[in-house]
Amino acid sequence: MQERRIAVIPSVMIQGALGPKEYGVLLTDQRSIFVLTRATNAAVWGALGGAVGAMVGHAVTDPRYVAYLEADLAALSSDDKNVSVPHSSIRKLGLEKKLGGYRLQIEYLTPEGKAKTLNAILTLPPGHLKQKKSEGVKSKDAFKDYSRRVREAYEHALPPEIGARAEWRI
C-alpha cells in the first residue's frame, strides 16, 4: 500500500550532543520523519574556547527549507541527518506541557531492536508567532493552539492501536 502523507509539523527542537537542532516533522500513515532544518555549531565552536568560542558560540546554520509535500519519502528517511520513526515501532508516545514548553516524547525500537527515546520540544516558527501576535494572540495561547494541532496531526497519522495508548497532557 502506498504511503500517504498526513501532516507537516513545521518546527520542533531536539537537544543533540553538539547543541540544539531544529527539525520539521513529516507525518505519514506509516512513520514520523524528523527532517533536520537547522543545527547550531555551538559545541563545535565552543570547543575552540576563549574569545573566539564565545564570539561565535551561538552561530547557527542557515535553515533548510524542505518541500515536505513533494520530497521523496525514501530519500528523506534514508538521510543520516534525519530521524525516521516507523509508527509500528512506537512503544509509547506522549505530548505534555512541561516547564520548558510542550514536549513530545516517543519511545520506539530501532530496526536493530534497540530501545530509543526521542524528546522533542515544540517550537513555533518565527513567522507563525509573528502572525499570531499581530492577530492579538498571546504567545502562551499560540503555543497551546500549536500543541493541540500537533496532537490532531498525530491522531490522524498513528495507527489506532498506537494512538489509543498515546498520552496527551496539554
Place this chain on the structure above:
Amino acid sequence: MNKGKVLLVVGVVLALIGLAMIVYAILPAEQTSSETIPNGAQNAIYWSVGGLMNGNVSLNFSVDTGTVNVYVFDKTNYDNFGNGVAFDVIAYAPNLTAGVFSLDLPGSGQYYLVFDHGIYSQNIDQVVTVKVKITGTSIMALTVGVALLVVGAILAIVGVMMRRKEPAAQKTQGPTDVVMVGQQTPPPPPTK
C-alpha cells in the same frame, strides 16, 4: 550555502587578501644574498629593483677577495653597459672591498645595482654578499591590493544585502503552522 553567504565569504576573503597586499606594498623589504662574479673582465652580477613610489635602497655589501666596482643604472644605461656602449650612472664607486650606501630612487622605473671586478681582480672568482633594505611603496602590489579590497568590499556588501533579502523569500516556502495534508485548515475555536 546560499548565494548571499557565498558572496559575503568571497568578498571578505578578497578584502583581507587586498588588505594584506596593501600592507605588503608599504612595508620595507630586507634581503641578504650572495652571488659570484666569475673570473673574466667581461663578467658582472646585478640585482634589480623597480616599480616603487618614493623608493629607497639601503645597501651593505662585502666581497670575499679582491675589489669590486659598484654601479647603479636605470634600464637604458644598464642595457648600454651590457652592450659595451657609452653609459651614464646614477651612482658609481670603484675598487671597493666593502661598503654601505643609501640611494633614493629617482623614479618608479627599474634600477640595477651592478658589481664587476675591480682593479687586479679580473682573473679571480669573487663572491659578493649584499644585504639590502628596500623601502617605498610597491605600485603593483598597492594597485592589486586596493582593487581586491574594493571588489571584496562590494561583494561583501552585495552578499549582506542578498542575505537580508533571502530569509524573507525563503520563509514563505516553509510551513509556519501544522499542515494537515489534503485537508482545509480548521478555523480557530470560537472565543468565549
